[in-house]
Amino acid sequence: MSDVILTDIKKKPLSFTLPVVGAAGAFAGLFVGTAQGSGLLGIVIGGLLLAAIAYLVIEVLNHTQERKAKYGILALFLLAGYLFGGLPGLVVGGLFGWFFSWFVYWVGEGRYRAKLPPYLTSGQVLWHFSFRVLCGAIFVFLITPILVVMPLSFNAENFFTFTPEMLHFDPAGYSLRHYRNFFNSNEWQSALKNSLMIAPAATILSVSFGTLAAIGLSQPHVPFRRAIMAILISPMIVPLIISAAGMYFFYSRIGLQGTYLGVILAHAALGIPFVIITVTATLVGFDRSLTRAAANMGANPVTTFFRVQMPLILPGVISGGLFAFITSFDEVVVVLFVGSANQQTLPWQMFTGLREQISPTILAVATILVGVSICLLTVVEILRRRSERLRGMSPG
């Protein structure tokens, strides 16, 4: 998109504004209408109402009184929403009001063209915005499930659904009982403890072996490089259920099935590809002359590794470690087979809980885990940018 915008913004004729705003109103009216019993009536009222508002705002009040007009629309919708549906209606009405107060001016004053090249035809403009709306819908699809879990975890009832009290924003509908349950129940606490024990141990194993091997793999002359790489990456390629089956058979043969060591080894194996991939990616941009310079100045290989190479590839190592950690922390199939009741981890507990539909404590745990993953995502993102800055690439 060009930064120089030459499109001039001018007021649109009423013959354009009124139908467009009216159509949007009719669309919104459809939902309000069906919710109240008659869709057709909703369409007609919605369309007419919005068209009238648009006429009033654009023609009578015009943009000199924009602020007042916007508050007016918002207040109108809030009131209407409250009358129709109480507190939840108030929220929905508020959202509608906020949207339409912006939409009326956006369409009526022709502001929608502001960021577009001036030569686009109306069809292209329409396509441009419908595409954005489509993408918005896909983003909603991506994010909504994760967002829905959070309020539900504060449910005062033992349901997986929104209770009427919650929808009325009644404080009685909300509680922290599922969080209390999580922190007080022995099962969940031992699961948390197991997770916090297994995941770091597996991470340390895979990071220490993986980093060494990644350094080895990025040397210029490695025999059988492709074959070795294929073997090391294989835990990521082989479907988890197959890994789990194989490990179950093999580990019960050698007595590791149902032990912490077995689970840790299995998780370490699953985390290794992530470490290998991230660390080798970091090493691609690594300047070999630095190690040679260090050696030239008298540093032995160990010192060179810890004082020169390690600080430079550290971001890659850490983010590989985080991947390995989250792999183990999140893993349920393998632990289900390789572990026994003593090694129940958080995901295991969640899985059995989901299968048997027990309490929404799962949702409380899920909310906590979302928080954890947001933290991890932030760390990885920061590390990635730092690493790219260090290596002189543009921060993408």
Added chain:
Amino acid sequence: MSDATAGAAPGHKKASAAKAAEKPGPMVDAEGRPLKESLNRSLRLQKMRALMLIAPLLIFVLLTFIAPIADMLFRSVQNGIVSETLPRTTHRLADWDATTGDLPDEAVYEGLYYDLFIAAERKLHTRLGSRLNYEMTGMSSLFRQSGRSLDDIGDVYFDQFKDLDPNWDEAMPWAELLGDPEWIAEMQAWDEDSGETMPTFELADGISDLLPLTAETYSAFADYVQSEDGDSPLQEEPWVLVHTALYQDLMAKDVSGYNGPQAAMLKAADAAVGGFESVTFKDGMEGVDGDWLDHPTWETIQMYSPEFTNGYFLNAVDMQKTPDGPAMRDDDQRIYGLLFKRTMFMSLMITGSCILLGYPIAWLLSNVRVRTANLLLILVLLPFWTSLLVRTSAWKVMLQQQGVINDVLVWLGLIADDSRLVMINNQFGTIVAMTHILLPFMILPLYSVMQTIPPTYLRAAKSLGATNWTAFWRVYFPQSVPGIGAGSILVFILSIGYYITPEIVGGTTGTFISNRIAYHISSSLNWGLAAALGTILLALVLGLYYAYDKIVGIDNVKLG
């Protein structure tokens, strides 16, 4: 390395330079070695160092991951259980020709009786029964039932021996007759509380020539008593099987030359056995369970006697072994073909919906300002980083009948409260939830490919007169195909082996082949079949992975 310029090479020691000038030879390094050799040596050192760095991880992965996979492959053909549990039977059954329609001869029944008796004492017969039950229903109960009433045959001889001399029902005379005197002495000296291990049973010299069957069965008995029960054979009366064996031995052999311990008792028995009431093993086994005279029972046992079998694989593709070779199962028993087809179909649907949803997003991300793209990318990465269980539980919350989507639809009045949509525990639920879970795996490769397509191409196409659609379809889309390929294969590989999500939101119609594998491992305990199904799935995935490698390259796998 050419030797022509040797003299001109800088940095050489004077002496070697002079030497080279005298006689044109290979270029040498500071230590006087030819350069070529020196280079090779340093390369070899580098290779060794690289391999040393890789070795620990390689060994680790080989032990913790590759070995289990190999074990699984092995298990899918391994079938040692039949010949281990019934060694005599399978050995003798090898010559039996099933096609004649005759039952096996007496020797086979004899072997079966001995094998089954020992297996039943060791509690191994039920395991074998459930193994053979996978191939023929009824085998499990046949073996369990036979294990219970097998004593009937032996009791015939046991009672007669006991009537002849009550000592035949005592532990000590048996031990003296068959055991090595030294072992008996050691055994008597052994103190149970001392914590030392029991002296292992040893047969007396020459007894296995004299009474081969008896010696063999008594050894099995002594071994079992010592290792499984931790008791002394000196205090335990032997199995009735040993009496049967003794009867057979005495009938077949002449023991008049024997003069070891308990010779009198043995000789008295030898004189009496001629008049013993006897029973053929075939009749005996019929009395235990009539199914032993069924032809198909023996066909099945013979078919699964070999150490390795393709039976599990045939099972996994809805076929079965018959005397005439592999054949398809009856229509109502074919489930795995359907499951494989369903798994493929649903994985394709998921891949397709991921392309449909991922393409616009990737296009948007690569066509807005970098700052906006990074913000939007967070919306893609957040689900990517969120626990799989969290996302699955979220979909359970969304899709169930009292769930969020149904609630919203009812609230909007689009559907009636009593006709809520069924969106979970079927294929729809699995496809929606897995599309959501795998969508980031489509968007990220697509985005990284689309980033490299210059937007000027589209503008150029348009300025040359192409319509929007033509410009997109003929110019932009072909360049984004590698991204679609990479993303699709990734999503397809991941979805084909998914277990958790189908298990929770899939119900019965939305499950994958992996759910069946898990079922066979943890519920039906048919590990061989699970391994065979797993092997087929693995082959499928490796094939796809090979294609992925050809299209994208292993080294180009990117994360986040």
